[in-house]
Amino acid sequence: MSQNLVESGAEVSSDRRREREKLVEIRNLKTYYGESGLFGGRPVKAVDGVSFDIFNGETLGLVGESGCGKTTLGRTLLQLEDATGGEVRYDGTDITELSGDELYQWRRNAQMVFQDPDSSLNDRMTVGEIVREPLDVYEWGTPQECREHVKELLDIVGLRPEHYYRYPHQFSGGQRQRIGIARTLALEPDFMVLDEPVSALDVSVQAEIINLLEDLQEEFGLTYLFIAHDLSVVQHICDRVAVMYLGNIMEIGPTDELFNNPANPYTHSLLSAIPKPDPTATADRITLHGTPPNPRYPPNGCPFNTRCPARIRPPEYEQLDDEIWMGINTLRDVLLERQRADRSLRERIRERLGRQTRFASVDETYDDLFGHLNIPQDAASVLDEIVDYAADNDEDQALAVLTEEFGSVCEKESPEYSTVSETGRQSFCHRHSEEHARPSEVLDERY
Amino acid sequence: MSNTESEQSMTDTAVRTDGGTETKQSLRQRVLSNPEPAAIWLAGLALLVAVELGRFVDWALTIGGGIKFILDGIVATPTWVGSNFEGTLGFVAGAVASDITSLLLLFIVAVFLRAYLPFHPDEKLGLDLSRSRHLWFERGFVTAVLAAVVSVLVFTPIGAALKNEVGFYVGILDSLADTQTLLSRETIPNHGYQTASGSWEGTFLGLSARSAWLVRFTMVWVYAAVVMSWLWRGYNVYREHYRRMDWTPRDDVIDRLRSHNWGRFGLVVVIGFIVLALFAPVIATYPIQENVYEPYSQDSEFKYFNEEAGEVQTALHGDANINSRSQGAGSQNVGINQYDDYGRYAPLGTTTSGEDLMTHIAYGAQTSLSIGLIALFLALGIAMLLSLASAYYGGIIDLMAIIGTDTIISIPIFVLVLMMSVVFQQGDVWIAEPMDGGLLLALIFAFAYMPGMWRSIRGPSLQVAEEEWVDAAKSYGQTPLAIMRKHMAPYVMSYLIIYGSLLVGGMIIVTSALSFLGYGVSEPTPEWGRLIASGRNAVSTQSWHVSTVSGAMIAIVVTGFNALGDGIRDAIDPQAEANAGGSGGGA
Numbered sequence A: 001m002s003q004n005l006v007e008s009g010a011e012v013s014s015d016r017r018r019e020r021e022k023l024v025e026i027r028n029l030k031t032y033y034g035e036s037g038l039f040g041g042r043p044v045k046a047v048d049g050v051s052f053d054i055f056n057g058e059t060l061g062l063v064g065e066s067g068c069g070k071t072t073l074g075r076t077l078l079q080l081e082d083a084t085g086g087e088v089r090y091d092g093t094d095i096t097e098l099s100g101d102e103l104y105q106w107r108r109n110a111q112m113v114f115q116d117p118d119s120s121l122n123d124r125m126t127v128g129e130i131v132r133e134p135l136d137v138y139e140w141g142t143p144q145e146c147r148e149h150v151k152e153l154l155d156i157v158g159l160r161p162e163h164y165y166r167y168p169h170q171f172s173g174g175q176r177q178r179i180g181i182a183r184t185l186a187l188e189p190d191f192m193v194l195d196e197p198v199s200a201l202d203v204s205v206q207a208e209i210i211n212l213l214e215d216l217q218e219e220f221g222l223t224y225l226f227i228a229h230d231l232s233v234v235q236h237i238c239d240r241v242a243v244m245y246l247g248n249i250m251e252i253g254p255t256d257e258l259f260n261n262p263a264n265p266y267t268h269s270l271l272s273a274i275p276k277p278d279p280t281a282t283a284d285r286i287t288l289h290g291t292p293p294n295p296r297y298p299p300n301g302c303p304f305n306t307r308c309p310a311r312i313r314p315p316e317y318e319q320l321d322d323e324i325w326m327g328i329n330t331l332r333d334v335l336l337e338r339q340r341a342d343r344s345l346r347e348r349i350r351e352r353l354g355r356q357t358r359f360a361s362v363d364e365t366y367d368d369l370f371g372h373l374n375i376p377q378d379a380a381s382v383l384d385e386i387v388d389y390a391a392d393n394d395e396d397q398a399l400a401v402l403t404e405e406f407g408s409v410c411e412k413e414s415p416e417y418s419t420v421s422e423t424g425r426q427s428f429c430h431r432h433s434e435e436h437a438r439p440s441e442v443l444d445e446r447y
Numbered sequence B: 001m002s003n004t005e006s007e008q009s010m011t012d013t014a015v016r017t018d019g020g021t022e023t024k025q026s027l028r029q030r031v032l033s034n035p036e037p038a039a040i041w042l043a044g045l046a047l048l049v050a051v052e053l054g055r056f057v058d059w060a061l062t063i064g065g066g067i068k069f070i071l072d073g074i075v076a077t078p079t080w081v082g083s084n085f086e087g088t089l090g091f092v093a094g095a096v097a098s099d100i101t102s103l104l105l106l107f108i109v110a111v112f113l114r115a116y117l118p119f120h121p122d123e124k125l126g127l128d129l130s131r132s133r134h135l136w137f138e139r140g141f142v143t144a145v146l147a148a149v150v151s152v153l154v155f156t157p158i159g160a161a162l163k164n165e166v167g168f169y170v171g172i173l174d175s176l177a178d179t180q181t182l183l184s185r186e187t188i189p190n191h192g193y194q195t196a197s198g199s200w201e202g203t204f205l206g207l208s209a210r211s212a213w214l215v216r217f218t219m220v221w222v223y224a225a226v227v228m229s230w231l232w233r234g235y236n237v238y239r240e241h242y243r244r245m246d247w248t249p250r251d252d253v254i255d256r257l258r259s260h261n262w263g264r265f266g267l268v269v270v271i272g273f274i275v276l277a278l279f280a281p282v283i284a285t286y287p288i289q290e291n292v293y294e295p296y297s298q299d300s301e302f303k304y305f306n307e308e309a310g311e312v313q314t315a316l317h318g319d320a321n322i323n324s325r326s327q328g329a330g331s332q333n334v335g336i337n338q339y340d341d342y343g344r345y346a347p348l349g350t351t352t353s354g355e356d357l358m359t360h361i362a363y364g365a366q367t368s369l370s371i372g373l374i375a376l377f378l379a380l381g382i383a384m385l386l387s388l389a390s391a392y393y394g395g396i397i398d399l400m401a402i403i404g405t406d407t408i409i410s411i412p413i414f415v416l417v418l419m420m421s422v423v424f425q426q427g428d429v430w431i432a433e434p435m436d437g438g439l440l441l442a443l444i445f446a447f448a449y450m451p452g453m454w455r456s457i458r459g460p461s462l463q464v465a466e467e468e469w470v471d472a473a474k475s476y477g478q479t480p481l482a483i484m485r486k487h488m489a490p491y492v493m494s495y496l497i498i499y500g501s502l503l504v505g506g507m508i509i510v511t512s513a514l515s516f517l518g519y520g521v522s523e524p525t526p527e528w529g530r531l532i533a534s535g536r537n538a539v540s541t542q543s544w545h546v547s548t549v550s551g552a553m554i555a556i557v558v559t560g561f562n563a564l565g566d567g568i569r570d571a572i573d574p575q576a577e578a579n580a581g582g583s584g585g586g587a
Ligand code: SF4
Pocket: A264, A265, A266, A302, A303, A304, A305, A306, A308, A309, A310, A311, A312, A410, A415, A428, A429, A430, A431
């Protein structure tokens, strides 16, 4: 089913999508951790304002590096986490507002398949008890009917009725995942969040579970949110894909289009990390430097700006060497790190280490980063200025100068979503506006 | 999708496949379809119970008495609350307050009983209620039914009639409890006298007092061993013939415990300790009533052969005790395995006041066991509730629990227990009466040990609260209580059992230490620590046995409990479980 939809071409699919009703509408959803903590402090912005729709009967992939907030997003959609802000409209009801009985009534509509089949099944209960529990919670039928129904469910997911009285310990990972799937099916939900359902399984079993999920979707008309980091699985099973980075959706659109012709720089980098089966593909691998920023301290402007290979550079420095840019990025990370570490401990650390130590450390960093490079005069003088400020422990000023001189709209403003194709694919990047070159062009040029 | 064979190879070879045909039957049906093993086992069990029927009934009555004690306390609360209100606000307020308290109590009962309602009253009435309304409606319904039943019992003669009825049955049970059992003083008497000719009068088969007592003593242990092995056999019969599961995770735990020598030693010691406590009336050389509690009552008279006079005379235990004291250097002594001047055999000698040491040791085990069990269950229950709630809800509840328990923990346990015992015993509160302070001590222990216990299981509770199956249960709307009970408690429980068995050892030591210092359990209830205290001046003399035997008992029992705790810990060690997980199906 998923194949047909994509193969039928962009226009048809877009029409069909317009006809299809939205099952879940997510608007400016935010999930922050640790905000209500007793000691205050900055919250971890796991999901930082995302908006998208999930259509009835589709499989929407949600990809991104680990820690990007995709699991939190999935859990928030099921109200396993409390949303900090925004709306999740399910069939028109904002479920973030539900509580008590209403939430209980709603819960049977949406279920979750968990990543780790070892942890998602209580191994002191028999398979039958596990699959039956949701039925008991909703006081579904007589005990006899429940047992029969559970056995049907076991049959549906490819297990056998006599497995009812066995314990999860007695099953392999793939079978345990089938048990978990049977449990989610028990309440006949419409919407399922699949949180990396196969990533903990042997490769040989993965395909079976994927096929099972596809068959179930067809049979019961399920809608999936498929969270994954394995892009090849996503490409296989998903109708549309959302790419997530640091709590934001960077790009969302039909799978084939997104894979073949990515719009957002982050999607580019992510895709170039998978080996291309097509030897004629010319694109070089884009290597991302560094690690994603701490979601407690997301950067200003575009969330990807600390690592973006296509970051917009100020025109006067357009010709700077890539290595120098890398150095500048790293320097910025270091300064940000110091700025944070300082706040409370700053004075004490200074006393401990003495100013000399700190002074030397900025200098050393500078040498490490730029010592072997040939820096043009104008850039060098700015860098000197920055290092001077930093040596004076004035990171704020150093960063201000750095952003002022080397920064661009990427650091200053949060991008808008731009529609980048006729299918309504959207990308979260400044480079889609008129005055900038498209990401793909820039990337071709730079790599 | 249908091709699952590759995955199933692992389990299918290892697991019997006939489970599928029987799965629809209840346990009853399964027993009926293959009655032989169950019948054999039940017949054996019936025989074992029959020979000791009186004792089993007696135990049941004791437990019933304990429950009645608690129930009486609860039933008294409405009146108590009412009279408090009445004192300040007048009669009407008092009556209202006591009615409200009664209703509240009934409501608490109703919350637990609701799940067993055979039908849904709101559906019968055609009401369409949401889940929480439905719950409250049913609870209210059960409360109303209970209130109606209670009023009928209280305000009509039916209540009195029922009371008579119950009294009648309890009376029958009482007389049953008095029937002679195989292992009893009456069947195997050991207290007689030796005539001038050297033959014994009044003992079992005319054996010497020593042999007669040994026969009874041995029989107790043989009987206990047979019962234990029969129970084990019963478990195996069930496991083999009637259990629906071919394998459960608990099987592995039991197997591991069985192959754990240190743990097995602990288990044997602990079972021995329990048997000693349960069979104290049989194991004791003389009835404790006569020898210890009321040695000067007319019932405590016995016959003995006075060698000087050359004839059989009578004496009171009390008088005999005075002449049989083990007080060390230079004075009298009745040591281990000796007779006193009155022809009374003392397997472990006598105490410093001339009472029989074996009697004291056996009943002392009863004291320790009761204190340990009451304290343990209270502490376990509270710790469990606290840890589950704080792990599940986290945040402020967790913090409050930490602060509260830390306050108690910061006081050394012995000092805390000592302070509380002194305060309560000086205050002479009614709760210090049962068991001569034993019950009070149990309550103090529960209070003092609970925080430590809660802190030790906080880690595991937090860990299990993080498991995905807890999330899964939340995602299909399971109630917090049910999540804690089904998905968290079983895991925390294993840790509680480990800490519990370690704690019982600690409690026995602290009880003894307190009694040693003169607090804790006072005269005349037998207690090991007090024995040590009384005999400590004579340790280096011929009367060394008083302190040494009781000290050794404490050491052995405490070691046993620790060993059992170690064994259980190793058996349910999550690490071992994780390693064995892959091969679990083969077990
Ligand atoms: S907005 Fe700038 S930093 Fe962000 S993805 Fe686009 S080009 Fe890169």
